[in-house]
Amino acid sequence: MTITPALDPARPVLDQLRERVTALEGGPARLPVPVLPALSGLVTLRTGSSYGVDSASLALALAAGASRSGEWVGFAGWADFGAEAAAGLGVDLARTVLVPDTGEHWLEVTAALVDVLRVVVLRPPTRVDARAAGVLDARLRKRSSVLVVWGDWPRCEARLSLEDVRWTGPDHGHGRLRSRQVRVAVRRGTAPPVRAELAFPGDEAPLNLLSADQPPGRTLRWASG
Template identity: 65%
Template sequence: MSHAAVLVPEVDPHARIEQLRGRIQALQGGPTRLTVPTLAMFDGLVQLRTGGVYGVDSATLGMALAAGASQAGEWVGFAGWDDFGVEAAQQHGIALSRTVLVPSPGEHWLEVTAALVDVLKVVVLRPTGVVDAKSASILDARLRARSGVLVVQGDWPRCDARLSSEQTTWEGIGHGRGRLRERRVEIVARRGAGVIGRSAVVLA
């Protein structure tokens, strides 16, 4: 047997060093922004990082953002979703056995979300009331300490990125014929007022 039989997988050394650096920083307790896996369709649009808050404008985008982490074996949670479509979540790739759902936290939504962020990797929140800057900063601090990701469907004072779907077209449906088959959407990612990414994707 020659040495060529022992194949080392091709890894970009720089990426590997970055990853190791991040882990060392995490052990040292420093402020670190580890990446959280997302579905392939978000590549180039947005990269979830722990401690971040991301805004979405539809339930589908919220489920799709959480799906990557769920597929990677993390626990995800949905708070304030009293109309959670279980079958759609599964079709988007969320592992239902690692999903926690708080359909209507009511007035306790802030405490519930803070407690969920403690233990879950990605929490998708639909706030029931108006969010003030104070509540948002409490959650921000908790997120950074616990290395979770918060995805908010609705208004939020400061977001790392905000995803919105534009120019939605449905395929497969006519006038009394066919059925909804797939949705072509242009997803636009904004930070503040500036557009940071734009891509046309097919959502189920």
């Protein structure tokens, strides 16, 4: 007798049912994609899915884990892409594709990147409707890729947002900004958000998880570095 695993209460039920149907039909598996250790207890990236963020820092952080593990990543529609900030979080610029300006053909450009890269970060130049999102969703499943969207997106596996930012560095008005402590909220469907305190790197220090809420019925794996 085959025992069907229980549904995860922290994730949308409909998404989990779709995954089971895809598996039964022999569709592509939703494979895990590495994330930075500090994020490992907060969000799990899986191929065939899209994830939303509201800041450049979170966009880079979600791409950095795959890049550090040897995967190629891409950034589309990011005219002011910060190469130094990306490298500081662990993005290997030698395995990075950058399309600063996608213009009106952003959908085609992003689809082409999804075809060849494991993780693609998109900054849409316009409001995205369900039809355009559906085109990329299908491409993600077919190519076993991950899409991170900086901005609004009709359907996301999870959304990460900054709720509080605190800088450290200047002393009595002198010196330079060295690092940031931020409070991040991770939302999955209708489940209550999970919040965590993170320290973004300064002076080549790694991204660190300082503290995290523990949602009901779920154990977080704490990590740093």
